[in-house]
Amino acid sequence: MDGIHQNRWSAWAGTCTKHNQARRYGKCHPNWINADLIFQALHERLQQLHNAPAAIEAMLNQTAPDRPHLEADLERARAAAKAVQTKRERLALTLADGKMIVDVYRAADDRLIEELGHVTSQATKIQTRLARLPSLEERHTDLEGLAADPDWILEGPVKEVQIKLRRSGLRVIVEEGNVEEIIIEV
Numbered sequence: 001m002d003g004i005h006q007n008r009w010s011a012w013a014g015t016c017t018k019h020n021q022a023r024r025y026g027k028c029h030p031n032w033i034n035a036d037l038i039f040q041a042l043h044e045r046l047q048q049l050h051n052a053p054a055a056i057e058a059m060l061n062q063t064a065p066d067r068p069h070l071e072a073d074l075e076r077a078r079a080a081a082k083a084v085q086t087k088r089e090r091l092a093l094t095l096a097d098g099k100m101i102v103d104v105y106r107a108a109d110d111r112l113i114e115e116l117g118h119v120t121s122q123a124t125k126i127q128t129r130l131a132r133l134p135s136l137e138e139r140h141t142d143l144e145g146l147a148a149d150p151d152w153i154l155e156g157p158v159k160e161v162q163i164k165l166r167r168s169g170l171r172v173i174v175e176e177g178n179v180e181e182i183i184i185e186v
Contacts, residue, residue, distance in 0.1 A: 033177050039153050041179040042165070042172065046150035049143060056143045070130050077123035084116045139184065142168040 049055050088109060095105040146152075146168055153161055165171075169184040 033174050033179070035158070037179060038172050038174070039161070041182060042170065043150050043153050045170075045182045046147045046153065049147035050150060056140060056147065067130070067133060070126055070133075074123060074126045074130065077119055077126060080119045081116060081123060084112055084119060088112045088116070139169055143170075143184075146170075 091100075091105060091108055091112065094100045095102070142164075146164060152164075156164075171183050173180045173183065
């Protein structure tokens with residue numbers, strides 16, 4: 001549930017991101033839920049986290065594996081870029097030794113340049129995702145702060161609640177008008 005907004009009847013309601021941005025993602029079924037149900041479920045989950053601090057650690061540990069996988073993917077992408085660069089250097093040496101004609105060199109080098117661009121683009125995307133990941137310590141601090149006063153979610157302004165939830169990584173999964181689970185998303 002990403003979109004929580006006020007409709008014309010002054011009741012707060014939530015819809016999925018895909019539904020809110022139908023022009024961008026295509027049509028989606030209108031999976032509406034009364035925002036009070038979302039806030040109540042979040043309130044209960046934050047109370048659980050406050051009463052059992054080890055639960056915060058457990059939630060964070062479920063999301064932690066993403067970082068090592070991304071770091072490994074980044075290393076593979078960098079190694080692939082280095083391998084392509086090495087191929088280009090060997091190709092240039094072959095041309096310089098007179099063992100290749102210029103037209104063949106250009107065609108092969110153009111393919112390698114394209115491959116290098118693709119691999120470099122992948123590495124950049126992975127780096128961007130890694131840079132966006134908050135540290136586990138920051139997430140832990142945010143979640144402890146939210147759990148320390150779970151009543152804020154029922155009393156606070158909706159926009160402020162949305163910002164805090166997004167920053168903490170808490171995500172509410174809703175299906176057919178029911179809150180299915182609350183997770184931490186990295």
